[in-house]
Amino acid sequence: MMRSMMKAAMLSTALVLAGGMAATQAFAEVVYNRGNDTDPETLDHHKTTTVVVGHLMRDLYEGLVIHNPNAEVVPGVAESWEISDDGLTYTFKIRENAKWSNGDPVTANDFVFAFRRIQDPATAAPYANMQYPIENAQAINTGGMAVEELGARAVDDHTLEIKLAAPTPYFLELLTHQTGLPMHQASVEQHGDQYTRPGNMVTNGAYMLESFTPNDKLVMRKNANFHDAGNVQIDVINYIPFEDRASCLRRFEAEEVHSCSDVPAEQMDYMREALGEKLRIAPYLGTYYLPIKTTKEKLADPRIRQAISMVIDREFLATEIWRDTMVPAYSLVPPGIGNYGDPVELEYKDQDILDREDAAKALLEEAGVTEGSLTLDLRYNTSENNKNTMTAVADMMKNIGINATISEMEGTGYFDYLKQDGDFDMVRAGWIGDYSDPQNFLFLFESDNLGFNYPRWANEEFDALMDKAGQTVDIEERAGILAEAERLMLDNVPAIPILYYSSRNLVSDKLKGWTDNIQNTHATRFLSIEG
C-alpha cells in the first residue's frame, strides 16, 4: 500500500516538473499588469459589445480618431478631416506614416473593408447598429442591400470619404468606439475566423497581441511599427481577468497588479481608509433607472409613476446602499455629456423628502389611487446591490401607501424577460453611454425601439422630437430639441432615473499618466510605470 502511494507521489512530482511552466522574466522591459473585468468574449471587434473588449481594442487598434487622456476626441489615424456644410459628408486624411504591426501601411481601404464587414449580415455583428448613421448601413445589415452600397469609400489610399444618412453631430465620437476601428483585410481574408489568434492577428495600434490564455492572461507587446511608438513607454501589458473583484484587490495590495478595473463594493470603507488616492471613483457616463410597464392599466397614469419617483430618496440609496459609488440622479441623461446644454432635471430635485412624500400622496389621490389599493412587484437581476436597492425602494413606496413585493431573477433570463415584453410591474436597468451624446440615452424610449424600450412607452410627440433632432445640423438647436424630449420623458417617467454610475478603479502610485474621465478610457500608450 505504501509503495503504491509512494509511486503516486513520485509520479505527481514528475508531472509537476514536466508540466510546470517556467515563468519568463522580462529583462529590462517595462511590464504593466492590468486587471480587467473578465476575459474578452472575442477579439474580433465586430463581434463584441462589451467595455472589457473596448479596453483591449483601445490598445491593439487605432481608429480614425481617438480619446486623449481626458476623453476628448483627437486625431488618431486620421491627421485631419473636413465636414461638409450639410453635415452629411466627412472626408478624412489618413497620415502617411500609419502602419500595421506587420509593416503594411494603413490605408483608407482598411476602413472601408471594416465598415462593410460589420454591416454584412454574414458577420452577425451584435453592434452593427452603432454605425447605422453611415448611409445605407441599416439597409445592408437587415434589409438585404448589397454591401458595396455602403456610404464609405476610399478616394485614394490616404483619403477616406464617409457619407451619412442624416447629420449626426456625434459621428466623430462614434468613431472612437470599437466598431469604428479598421481591419487588416489580407490577414482577415487569409485566416478567416482564426485571424484573432496570436501570430495571425495584425493590428495598427500601440500594441500587438502576443498570447491569450483564457482565465489566465492576455499578453500584448509594444508595436514597433506604430507611428507614435517613440512615445509609448510600456513594453508589455498583461491583461488579467478578475471576475472576483476581491481577488484583484488582494493582488493589488500584494503589488502583483498595477491597476484594477473594478472594486469589491462591500469593502469600500476599508479601501477608502487603506488605499486613499489609489482608489479612483469618478463620474461615468451611465444611468441606473427603474423601467415601469406603462401598458398596464394600474401603471398607465403618469401621475402614479411620478408619485413613485418623488418618494424615492436617491441620496440615501447612493450613500447607504452604494457606499457613494453611485451619484443621485434626477435626469436620464447624465451630466457632463457632450452636445448638450444645461441639464434637464426632475423639478423636485431640491425639495425635502418629506415634502415630496406629501406631494406624492396628493398626486396619487388625484389619480384615484386609495391608500393600500395598489400593489407592485419589483423585480431585479441577481446582485447584492440591486436587491438592497429594490428593498429600499419598496420600503419608500410604503410611505405613500403603495404595497410592494420584490422578486429576484437570474441575469441572463432577466434581460431576456425584459426584452420579450415580460409581465413585470417595475424593474431595474442600467445604461452606459456608447458615445457622449444625449441621443444615446433618449433613444432607449423611442416607441419602435423594442429591444431597449422595456416600459413599452409610446409617445408620438417624443418620437417626433427625436426624429426632428436627427435631422438638425446645428448642434445648439439640436440640443434644445433633445432637451424638450427629455423634459417630456421626465414629465411622464416611463422609467425613473435614480442614480448615475461612477467608474471605480484601483491605480497603483507606480502607474503614471492615468487620468480619470467620464468615459473611463485609459489607453496604455499614455501611461508609464516608475519604480
Add this chain to the structure above:
Amino acid sequence: MFGYVLRRLAGAVPTLFIIVTIAFFMIRLAPGGPFDLERALDPLIMQNLERAFNFDKPLWQQYLIYLGNLAQGDLGPSFTRRDFTVNDLFRTGLPVSIQLGGLALAIALVVGVFLGALAALRQNSWVDYMVVGTATFGITIPTFVIAPTLSLFFGVMMGWLPAGGWGTWRHMVLPIATLALPQIAIIARLTRGATIEALRSNHVRTARAYGLPSYVVVGVHALRGAILPVVSYLGPTAAALLTGSVVVETIFGIPGIGRYFVQGALGRDYTLVMGTVVVIACFVILFNLIVDILYAWLDPRVRYD
C-alpha cells in the same frame, strides 16, 4: 477481470449517450440564450447572430448536429469565448486542473492516511484528539473562506507567496493547500475509523501473534483493509478534484476548467457546458471503474466474473 473491465467500458458508452442527451435538452430549458446581455441587442441583429450559430434550426436538428460532431471528438465552438473552440479551452485548461487536483489528491492521500492511522494507533490520546479536532475544523470551514484567508495572509500580509495567478511552483502552494486541507480531514477520519476496526480483526491479531514488527502489522496488514473506505471515497472525489474547483480557480485566478461549468451555465454557453458535462462524466466513469478494480485487488473476498 479483463472481461469485467471491457464490459464496464462498453457500458460507459450508452451511459454517456443518455447523459449527453439529458444535458443537451435540460440546458435549453433555462430562459435566455448566449446573446442576452444587459445591453440588449436589436431584434433583427439577433436574427443574424442566431443564424450564424444554428439557433434558427429546429432543436432536434441542432441535437443531431451536436451528436455527429461529438462522435468525431469535436465539442463545438464556445458561444461566450468565440475565439476558441471548446476543444481549445479544454486543451489548455484540463492539464492545469489535473496538475492542481492531482497534487492536492496525492498530498491529501499521503497526509490523510498517515494522520488517520496515527490517530487510530494512539486512540484516545492527545494525538488522536488533535487529529480529530483538526479534521472537524478542516471539514467545516468552506474553501471560499480558506482560500482568501491564505491568499491574504501569505500573499498580501507576509508576501511569502504570490496572492494569485499561475505559472511557477510558488503559485501552486496556496491553491493546493486549499484543496488538500478538507480532503486530508475527510481521509484522516475515514482511515482512523477503518483502522481502529481493522486493528481488532482476526488477521491482524494473527499477524501480531506471529511476532511481526508493529510497522508491518499496521502498514501492510491492517491498512490494507482500512484503506477500502478511503478508496471508495476517492472515486468521485478524484473526478471532482481533477476537473477543477470553481472556488479555488476563481479566487487564485488559475486557468483550469473548473470555472467553465459555472461561467458556461450563467452565460448560457451551451457547448461549453455540454463539453464540461462530457468531460466530468468521463472522469467519473473512469474513476469509478478504477476504484472497483482497486477494490478487487485489495480485498481478496471481492470477485467479479
